[in-house]
Amino acid sequence: MSAGLxxxxxxxxxxxxxxxxxxxxxxxxxxxxxxxxxAAEKARVDEIARRLATRDLLPEEAIDALDALGFDxxxxxxxxxxxxxxxxxxxxxxxxLRRTRWHRRIQTETESRFWWRRLQAARALSNLAAAEDLATxxxxxxxxxxxxxxxxxxxxxxxxxxxxxxxxxDRATAGHTVVRNHLLEILASSRAVVLPVMVxxxxxxxxxxxxxxxxxxxxxxADPRLLPHVxxxxxxxxxxxxIAAATSLRSYPHPQAAAALRRLLRDPAWQVRARxxxxxxxxxxxxxVDDLCATLCDRNWWVRLRSAIALRLVGPSGVHRxxxxxxxxxxxxxxxxxxxxxxxxxxxxxxxxxxxxDYSGAPTGAVAA
Amino acid sequence: MPPVSVIAAVVRGIDATVIWYFFAxxxxxxxxxxxxxxxxxxxxxxxxxxxxxxxxxxxxxxPISVLMPAYNMEPNIVESVRAQLTLRYPHHExxxxxxxxxxxxxERLRTxxxxxxVPPAIPRRIQTEQVRGYYxxxxxxxxxxxxxxxxxxxxxxxAGLCAARYPLVVAADADTMIAEDALLRLxxxxxxxxxxxxxxxxxxxxxxxxxxxxxxxxxRFPRRFLAAVQIPEYLRAFLFGRIxxxxxxxxxxxxxxxxxxxxxHLLDIGGYHTGSVVEDLDLVVRLxxxxxEKGIEYSIPxxxxxxxxxxVPPDLKTLGRQRERWHRGLIATMVQHRRVLLNxxxxxxxxxxxxxxxxxxxxxxxxxxxxxxxxxxxLLLGLLSWTHVWLFLAVxxxxxxxxxxxxxxxxxxxxxxxxxxxxxxxxxxxxxxxPFGYRQLTVLWRLKSFWTAARGNVQWGEMKRYxxxxxxxxx
Numbered sequence: 001m002s003a004g005l006x007x008x009x010x011x012x013x014x015x016x017x018x019x020x021x022x023x024x025x026x027x028x029x030x031x032x033x034x035x036x037x038x039a040a041e042k043a044r045v046d047e048i049a050r051r052l053a054t055r056d057l058l059p060e061e062a063i064d065a066l067d068a069l070g071f072d073x074x075x076x077x078x079x080x081x082x083x084x085x086x087x088x089x090x091x092x093x094x095x096x097l098r099r100t101r102w103h104r105r106i107q108t109e110t111e112s113r114f115w116w117r118r119l120q121a122a123r124a125l126s127n128l129a130a131a132e133d134l135a136t137x138x139x140x141x142x143x144x145x146x147x148x149x150x151x152x153x154x155x156x157x158x159x160x161x162x163x164x165x166x167x168x169x170d171r172a173t174a175g176h177t178v179v180r181n182h183l184l185e186i187l188a189s190s191r192a193v194v195l196p197v198m199v200x201x202x203x204x205x206x207x208x209x210x211x212x213x214x215x216x217x218x219x220x221x222a223d224p225r226l227l228p229h230v231x232x233x234x235x236x237x238x239x240x241x242x243i244a245a246a247t248s249l250r251s252y253p254h255p256q257a258a259a260a261l262r263r264l265l266r267d268p269a270w271q272v273r274a275r276x277x278x279x280x281x282x283x284x285x286x287x288x289v290d291d292l293c294a295t296l297c298d299r300n301w302w303v304r305l306r307s308a309i310a311l312r313l314v315g316p317s318g319v320h321r322x323x324x325x326x327x328x329x330x331x332x333x334x335x336x337x338x339x340x341x342x343x344x345x346x347x348x349x350x351x352x353x354x355x356x357x358d359y360s361g362a363p364t365g366a367v368a369a
Numbered sequence: 370m371p372p373v374s375v376i377a378a379v380v381r382g383i384d385a386t387v388i389w390y391f392f393a394x395x396x397x398x399x400x401x402x403x404x405x406x407x408x409x410x411x412x413x414x415x416x417x418x419x420x421x422x423x424x425x426x427x428x429x430x431x432p433i434s435v436l437m438p439a440y441n442m443e444p445n446i447v448e449s450v451r452a453q454l455t456l457r458y459p460h461h462e463x464x465x466x467x468x469x470x471x472x473x474x475x476e477r478l479r480t481x482x483x484x485x486x487v488p489p490a491i492p493r494r495i496q497t498e499q500v501r502g503y504y505x506x507x508x509x510x511x512x513x514x515x516x517x518x519x520x521x522x523x524x525x526x527x528a529g530l531c532a533a534r535y536p537l538v539v540a541a542d543a544d545t546m547i548a549e550d551a552l553l554r555l556x557x558x559x560x561x562x563x564x565x566x567x568x569x570x571x572x573x574x575x576x577x578x579x580x581x582x583x584x585x586x587x588x589r590f591p592r593r594f595l596a597a598v599q600i601p602e603y604l605r606a607f608l609f610g611r612i613x614x615x616x617x618x619x620x621x622x623x624x625x626x627x628x629x630x631x632x633x634h635l636l637d638i639g640g641y642h643t644g645s646v647v648e649d650l651d652l653v654v655r656l657x658x659x660x661x662e663k664g665i666e667y668s669i670p671x672x673x674x675x676x677x678x679x680x681v682p683p684d685l686k687t688l689g690r691q692r693e694r695w696h697r698g699l700i701a702t703m704v705q706h707r708r709v710l711l712n713x714x715x716x717x718x719x720x721x722x723x724x725x726x727x728x729x730x731x732x733x734x735x736x737x738x739x740x741x742x743x744x745x746x747x748l749l750l751g752l753l754s755w756t757h758v759w760l761f762l763a764v765x766x767x768x769x770x771x772x773x774x775x776x777x778x779x780x781x782x783x784x785x786x787x788x789x790x791x792x793x794x795x796x797x798x799x800x801x802x803x804p805f806g807y808r809q810l811t812v813l814w815r816l817k818s819f820w821t822a823a824r825g826n827v828q829w830g831e832m833k834r835y836x837x838x839x840x841x842x843x844x
Contacts, residue, residue, distance in 0.1 A: 006388075006760035013767045020774040021797075027781040028793055035788070116414045123420075147560060178559040181429030301492045332490075339490035346510035353460075 059093040082127040115145040122151035146179040160193040173210035188220035202229035208238035219248025250279035258285040270300035281310025297330035308340035387740040401613035413783040416674035432460035434533035438525035439543040443472040452583035458552040469519025483507035495640040523641035523648040546678040554675035569623035569671040575678035590792035604776035611671040618717030619669035625649030627677035647698025696818035734815040766804035773800035
């Protein structure tokens with residue numbers, strides 16, 4: 001390569017270095033300015049929130065004061081305000097805000113091609129939506145970005161509409177595990193509007209992946225009207241539905257639920273047996289002690305663990321059976337019984353809490369010691 | 370042909386090859402920078418609008434097991450474990466694996482956390498050195514301590530992997546300080562519905578920072594030059610090197626100091642290789658291979674905002690050992706997985722990742738050495754002019770400066786860890802100084818690794834730790 005070409009490259013590179021240095025200086029300066037502006041806006045929002053709380057400011061005045069701030073700050077303010085001041089005060093603020101340019105801006109942003117803007121708008125809408133915004137919320141519910149869908153689903157707490165609940169339920173049954181769990185949580189917190197929809201849906205013939213989410217939600221809702229449906233689905237030919245039923249039945253301390261769970265303890269799939277054992281422990285099904293003793297010697301580690309924990313949760317009769325376990329009866333069952341008997345209450349509580357966690361997003365493998 | 374002409378032709382040929390090699394390599398880096406810009410922007414937007422408070426109150430996030438191998442960590446182990454236990458995440462457990470420490474690591478844990486031994490009813494899907502005991506804590510229900518014979522970091526991680534109860538595991542060094550919200554941030558791709566099998570956080574330099582209870586409370590620039598000059602290197606590696614790879618089929622490196630993995634896939638590939646000196650690189654390459662072979666859709670992103678702070682070696686001896694080991698591990702991994710190279714079955718792994726890591730990263734110090742030798746010979750024989758040499762050095766070393774400056778631009782435009790003007794200026798100065806002396810030293814250490822790799826050395830070498838400045842000591 002000639003020195004001439006190298007000289008050209010070196011020169012171009014020097015110019016680039018100088019250019020990058022300028023960009024660097026500018027980004028440092030802009031960054032500092034951005035930090036100062038954010039700090040000032042935050043202080044302003046805090047001040048407005050404080051004066052609102054002490055009733056030094058009327059909602060109309062507060063909105064006027066917010067006018068000079070950016071969209072993000074107004075969104076943050078709205079979120080904070082609605083979290084602390086529901087009821088008449090909150091509604092007055094919302095009705096004032098809906099008449100301002102912010103509301104029009106939020107409406108526009110819901111159609112932005114940038115997902116983070118749609119997300120901000122969806123979050124804002126969840127705090128100030130009215131019935132006429134339902135169409136917008138429905139549109140956001142089918143947004144390609146899950147975070148936007150979640151923010152839109154939050155509107156259900158504000159607008160308890162059966163149609164919206166049904167739409168969220170549809171999204172929940174079709175989504176990725178973590179997103180689905182978030183949506184189910186949102187639905188579970190609006191039980192009054194969700195229950196009638198659930199009763200209808202659980203009675204329909206649906207694909208297993210949708211049924212599974214419905215049965216999961218039935219567990220979160222823990223409503224007696226849903227119990228017969230959950231029990232009916234515990235006989236499903238699809239593994240994931242049976243897993244969901246075995247998990248959900250832990251929310252139903254009822255003899256019928258215990259009977260279904262005892263049947264599930266004999267399921268060919270270890271995932272179902274493990275969850276059934278955990279649920280029997282959770283509902284303290286004393287009548288299942290013999291069945292749990294049998295599964296304490298299961299070939300799968302998780303089933304043995306969950307059975308042993310369930311026996312300890314059942315009470316003295318279960319603990320007695322754990323103590324009666326000997327290596328001669330079953331070496332692995334004996335090891336597990338010793339392990340669980342040694343656990344202190346805090347560790348037990350942690351194990352019991354862990355039993356409610358949905359592992360299906362990343363299944364742990366079957367383990368036979 | 371007279372011998373001098375032959376030598377001249379060879380010298381000129383090698384000189385031209387070296388120059389074109391650097392141009393090709395630098396073009397790859399330029400492409401990485403271009404890919405980084407939209408990716409970093411996207412990640413930054415996601416990070417800044419994240420609603421972490423909401424996640425904290427949710428059961429929807431997948432629970433995580435944090436694996437902490439510990440070897441002779443007596444002075445810091447209690448604070449480190451406390452820091453991991455108090456990470457903000459709805460459900461996580463901490464598994465400390467005492468890897469045959471010869472100091473009082475286990476005793477300190479036993480005293481501080483009220484450990485009690487539990488029977489060994491833990492499944493062992495991967496063979497490890499013998500486990501001496503499992504301990505649970507009376508004061509921290511989310512803590513499990515495994516005491517085992519010494520078998521190295523990979524073996525310790527395998528023991529932790531077997532005992533982990535949750536579907537996601539985070540491998541973290543016991544002396545790495547994970548930021549309080551880092552687990553929440555690391556779980557973000559799951560909320561966005563990505564098919565994530567592993568995700569890497571960003572490692573930043575903790576030397577010089579103000580630290581309180583094993584947490585960085587105020588990022589500061591290190592006072593010692595050797596630690597400071599590594600900051601542009603880390604920024605380059607994480608802020609555009611690896612983030613750019615997110616857009617090219619995922620990363621090949623998820624740092625062993627702080628990375629999240631799906632446990633089931635790790636078990637499927639048999640966990641960490643105990644024979645590897647860079648177990649993180651080897652693991653991710655095997656993970657890529659496994660997922661490609663099985664036809665599983667996956668992503669292995671690096672996220673810029675979940676941060677873990679680590680102490681970088683502030684002395685030449687320790688730094689030399691570290692860099693030699695890293696490069697030895699790279700050579701061993703690339704040689705071991707050479708069948709992937711240009712293999713259609715492995716897609717981008719075979720056609721993009723492996724060629725870049727072999728021809729760009731692995732052989733780069735060799736080419737650089739050849740370049741220096743040829744330049745000297747060329748000068749001695751009068752085949753190259755001083756002008757040519759100076760121009761070449763200006764281009765080769767200047768490009769390094771340019772890359773470091775870009776990394777600093779990315780940092781300043783987004784997360785701005787070094788906000789104080791003095792720290793910022795020192796960072797820029799370090800970017801200019803790095804190619805003069807420091808870079809040649811790293812070339813030397815990496816060259817040494819070819820020799821040690823050829824001898825089959827699998828030793829880590831002693832890594833001297835100096836400890837951190839605490840908030841108390843800095844005030």
